[in-house]
Amino acid sequence: MEHHGPSEVELSLESDHLDQGFPGRVEATVRFRVAPGELTIEASASTDAPTIVAMTSHPYWNLSGRPSNIDDHHLGVEASHVLEVGDGLIPTGRMEPLDRRFDGRALGGVPWDHCLVLDCSGGSGTPAAVLSEPRSGRRMELFTSSPGIQLYTADSLGPPFESRAGVCLEAQLLPDAIHHPEWPDTSPVLSPGERSTWRIRHRFDVMAR
Numbered sequence: 001m002e003h004h005g006p007s008e009v010e011l012s013l014e015s016d017h018l019d020q021g022f023p024g025r026v027e028a029t030v031r032f033r034v035a036p037g038e039l040t041i042e043a044s045a046s047t048d049a050p051t052i053v054a055m056t057s058h059p060y061w062n063l064s065g066r067p068s069n070i071d072d073h074h075l076g077v078e079a080s081h082v083l084e085v086g087d088g089l090i091p092t093g094r095m096e097p098l099d100r101r102f103d104g105r106a107l108g109g110v111p112w113d114h115c116l117v118l119d120c121s122g123g124s125g126t127p128a129a130v131l132s133e134p135r136s137g138r139r140m141e142l143f144t145s146s147p148g149i150q151l152y153t154a155d156s157l158g159p160p161f162e163s164r165a166g167v168c169l170e171a172q173l174l175p176d177a178i179h180h181p182e183w184p185d186t187s188p189v190l191s192p193g194e195r196s197t198w199r200i201r202h203r204f205d206v207m208a209r
Helices: none
Strands: 008-013 026-035 040-047 074-077 080-083 092-096 104-105 113-118 127-132 138-144 148-152 168-172 194-206
Touching: 074 148, 138 168, 168 194
Parallel strands: none
Antiparallel strands: 008 026, 026 040, 040 194, 074 104, 074 127, 080 092, 080 113, 113 148, 127 138, 138 194, 148 168
């Protein structure tokens, strides 16, 4: 732990050369900051040799406030395409039009573990995703400059966890981008002298009823 205070904490990590097979010594930090109705996560990393860095965060969300699955949660995402995946859920490189637009309707029982390719830019001030639970009225808006959100509905979780008890919205670079240079502006390669940065902001409120 590098720093902590009443409303934030900063953690650091030093990953040695060839740790988990990756080249370069990487120094990374992540800061969690809370404010009324908001949670912000910021991370950064540097390296002494070219390597791969693709940061994200994957909390599980259930806004109901009670033990339940997330089928009744409503989700809107500013995305019109999804990465096609093959064996092992590895992207094939193709971006397919979404046949089910995330326009604020209920998730239902559809299983998801796919990366949605975002249409909005980080500087637009528009939330990339909005998750809500009508019964409680709770709503979460997610802001990010990342090009994709991995949507995971936790279908494969087993004991001591319960399947579909939460949903992940993982803002990130497009997965497996190292093998797809045809994708624009999504390279995960970090070189010496550069700094990789990643930021996500969650804003919470209660909808009028």
